[in-house]
Amino acid sequence: MKIGCIQMNVGFGKVEENYERAEQLIREAASKGADIVVLPEMWNTGYALEKLEELADKNGNRTKAFLQHLASELGIHIIGGSVATKENGKFYNTMYVVNRDGELLSEYSKVHLFRLMDEEKYLEAGESMNRFDLGDLPAAAVICYDIRFPEWLRAHALAGAKVLFVAAQWPTPRIDHWKTLLQARAIENQCFVVAVNRISRKPENFNGQSMVIEPWGEVLWTGAEDEELAVIDVDFSKVDEVRTRIPVYDDRRPELYGKVVEQK
Numbered sequence: 001m002k003i004g005c006i007q008m009n010v011g012f013g014k015v016e017e018n019y020e021r022a023e024q025l026i027r028e029a030a031s032k033g034a035d036i037v038v039l040p041e042m043w044n045t046g047y048a049l050e051k052l053e054e055l056a057d058k059n060g061n062r063t064k065a066f067l068q069h070l071a072s073e074l075g076i077h078i079i080g081g082s083v084a085t086k087e088n089g090k091f092y093n094t095m096y097v098v099n100r101d102g103e104l105l106s107e108y109s110k111v112h113l114f115r116l117m118d119e120e121k122y123l124e125a126g127e128s129m130n131r132f133d134l135g136d137l138p139a140a141a142v143i144c145y146d147i148r149f150p151e152w153l154r155a156h157a158l159a160g161a162k163v164l165f166v167a168a169q170w171p172t173p174r175i176d177h178w179k180t181l182l183q184a185r186a187i188e189n190q191c192f193v194v195a196v197n198r199i200s201r202k203p204e205n206f207n208g209q210s211m212v213i214e215p216w217g218e219v220l221w222t223g224a225e226d227e228e229l230a231v232i233d234v235d236f237s238k239v240d241e242v243r244t245r246i247p248v249y250d251d252r253r254p255e256l257y258g259k260v261v262e263q264k
């Protein structure tokens, strides 16, 4: 399968330009043969948290219609990154996933809000998981800071996911954490990890370096430090091969986890 990773240059608060650019890049990815396309986090507004009242997508209506239309017209699955939304007077950082028939498969609001960047002052946290199937492919997706919580990604892997998509706006100063955490999540869960970061310069500081990692931990692609669209070929049969080679899932001892085991 071919995965189109859209490492987009997101304009700070420039909603109209961002929708236009996202559409161009999604169309380009499809024209290059992508079966699945992945967008970054908060691609409608960037980190313009103080302007959400004006900028957030009301009930996600615009984004859902936008993604559903493009997915069915182009015949591709879209992991819709995330957008700032407003629902019942509250703001969320929400991902929509649509399949190639244009059906909405899932709706996920970021569960772990990132306090270092004041997200909890502006946003409400989501409460539910994000497991879905892209045709025959069991998949899951999370947002940015979520990758610091191995138990959250493990829960999705235990629920059957063979690929973990990550939409992010991961800042440049901690890009080493990004790379290490993503590689660890792929190795420990024996999953593909497809992680798409954004680009942005002033007033923000995001330098891409999106990654596609296979279940043995080998990095298949790292994005540049500029806007980039990459279409990466992946072979999902690698998941079963790695899980057979080291049967981590069979060897788990969940009865011991979460309780203190006294030494005899």
Ligand SMILES: O=C(O)CCC(=O)C(=O)O
Pocket (backbone or CB within 6 Å): 114, 117, 143, 144, 145, 146, 148, 169, 170, 171, 174, 177
């Ligand atoms: O965990 C980090 O260092 C970055 C997280 C982040 O920027 C986010 O969740 O938006």
